[in-house]
Amino acid sequence: MTIPSRIAVDAMGGDEGIAVMLAGAARARRRFDGMEFILVGDEARIRDGLKAHPNLAAACEIVHAAEVVAADAKPSQAIRRAKTTSMGIAIDLVKQGRAGAAVSSGNTGALMAMAKLSLRTMAGIDRPALAALLPSLGANDTVMLDLGANTEVDERNLVQFAVMGAAYARTALDLARPRVALLNIGTEEMKGTDSIRDAAAQLRAAKHLPLEFTGFIEGNRLSRGDVDVIVCDGFSGNIALKTAEGTARFVADLLRRAFSSSLRSKLGFLISKPATELLRHHLDPNNHNGAVFLGLNGIVVKSHGGANEVGVDTAIGFAAKMVRDELTRRIAEDLGNFEAKAA
C-alpha cells in the first residue's frame, strides 16, 4: 500500500519502551511504501535500537529529546515540559508541518493536554474527543467516542462527536456512509438525558451528512456490529470501554479456570487450541490499537501503553490513513455542511 507520509513517533513512551516502538514502526514501514518517520527521543538509544531495523533506519530521521513524560505525570506538569520531552516534541513536529501525524504510547492525559495546547481545537469544534475502535461481530470494528476527554457534555458536543466519528469511520474503516448511534439506557425516544434526546433530534434532521443516524444503542449491543460509530459522553464511554475490556478478560479467566478443572478439560483445551487461539486473536487489543484525538488541527494517535509491536504497527497505520485521507479537512467540511443547513 502506498501512503506517502511522515509520522512522528514518540519513541520513549509505553511500558516496553524504545524496542517495541521501533519494532512497530519497522513493521509499519514494511506495510506502507514511501512512509517516512521522525523518531523522537534519546538519540543514542534510538541509534542503538535501529541497528536491528535497517529498513526503518533508511527511512527515518531522529530528533533528540532530553526528557520523557512520566507515566504518572499530571497533565498540568507535563505541559510545562512540552519543549523538552519526546511527547511534546513529536506533537510540535505536527504543528510545524514537518510530520503529518504524531503517535505516542505515553500518558494519555498528558498527551491530550499537550496536543490541545499545541495544535488547538479546530474552528467550529467546542471540544476534542478521544475515539477508539472496538472489536465487533460485524464486518468491521466499531468506532466509539468520547472515551474520557470530556466527563460532561451537552447536545452540541454530542452532535460534533457524531460528525467527527463518522469522518473517522470513513477513513479508518473505509465506509461510505457509516451508521451512527447514540449510547443510551434504552432505545425509546424518551429515554436518557435532555442532551442525548436533543442531539438525537438534530442528527435525525441532518440527512445531508455522509452518515446514517440509527437512533439509540444500549450497552448490551456495543459489539454486535449493528452500527459503525457509537457516540457518548466521555464518562460513560470510558466506563463502557473498560467494562467491555474487563468482561472479556473475566470470561477468559473463567474459561482458563474451567479448562484446568479436570484432566478431561485439559485434554479438551489442547485439542481446541486452534479455536481458542482464534478467539484470542480476535480479542487481542493489539489488533484494534490506536485511540485518536479528533477535533484538533492535526492528527495525534495514542497507542496503548501495553501494546506490542503489532499494536504499535496498527496505531501507526491508522495515523497514516488519516494523513492520506486528510481527516482534519474532512471533519471541517462536514461540520461546515451541517452548520450551513442547520442555520
Add this chain to the structure above:
Amino acid sequence: MTIPSRIAVDAMGGDEGIAVMLAGAARARRRFDGMEFILVGDEARIRDGLKAHPNLAAACEIVHAAEVVAADAKPSQAIRRAKTTSMGIAIDLVKQGRAGAAVSSGNTGALMAMAKLSLRTMAGIDRPALAALLPSLGANDTVMLDLGANTEVDERNLVQFAVMGAAYARTALDLARPRVALLNIGTEEMKGTDSIRDAAAQLRAAKHLPLEFTGFIEGNRLSRGDVDVIVCDGFSGNIALKTAEGTARFVADLLRRAFSSSLRSKLGFLISKPATELLRHHLDPNNHNGAVFLGLNGIVVKSHGGANEVGVDTAIGFAAKMVRDELTRRIAEDLGNFEAKAA
C-alpha cells in the same frame, strides 16, 4: 433454611408467563421452610398451573387480578392501572402489610413507578435506586447500584446509594462490613465529576458506618471481586451492566464460532464440555437474578423478564432474605447514624 415470610408474586409477568413464575415459586418453597405465597393474577389460570405444584398450592393464597401491565406500557400509563393489574396489586399487598415483599418479572419502568407511588420513598432518602448482583471472580457476587432509576445524581444521592447498597450486601451476601467503591474513570483523587469527588470525601470520612470505603473503581475491574458494592449514577450503571452482559455474550458467540471452525475444534468442544458448562453455569444470569428497589418503605424485587424457574427462585430467595433481615429498617438505621455523625 427457615425464613418465615409471605411473598407476593406477580404471577403474570415475564416473557414465559405463569408457568415459569409458579415453577420458580415452587422451587423456592422447597428451599425455604415456612415460606408462604400470595399469587396475584388470573385466578383460573393460576389454579390450573398449581396442579403441577402441590407443595406450592398448599402454601399459597390467590388474589385475582383482571389485568396485566403490558411489557411496553409507559410508566405513566401503568400507574393508572395500579388497582387492577397483577403488578399493582402485588405491590399493594406489601403496602398493606399482608406480604413482606413483592416479586415481579414485568416491565421495569412500570414496576419502579408503581412501587414508588404506592410504597413511597423512605424518610431520609431522596431517591430510590435499582440494585443488582454481578458475577465476579471473588468469593461472592458484587452489588451494583444505581442501574437506571436515576439518570442524573448528586453527591447526596451517591452517598445514600452507598449506604443502601452496603445494607443490601450485608443481607444478600452475608457480609459484615462490605467493601464499597464509587465507579469512576480513573482511581486518582482528582478524577471524575464534582459529585463523585464530593461523595468520595463524605464516604472516606464516614468511618462509623458498617462499610469499608475503598475509593474509586474503573470499569475494567467490575468483575474482579475487589469490592462488594459498586456505586454509580443510573446512566453509567445501566451502560456498564448492559456492556458487561453484551460482552460476555459476544465472547461466548466468538467462542462458538471458533469451536465450529474445524473438525478438530468441534472434537475439542465435545471433550471440553464439562469446562464450557462450568463457564455457562457461572455466567448464567438466572444464578444472579433479582434486581431490588432500595430506598422504599417496602421490598420490591424485579426478576428478569427472560428468567427461567431457577432465576425466579433466586429472585424470591433474595426477597425472602431481605424480609428476614428487615432490610428497610437496617437502611433507616445506617442512614440515621450517618446523618447524626455528619451533623
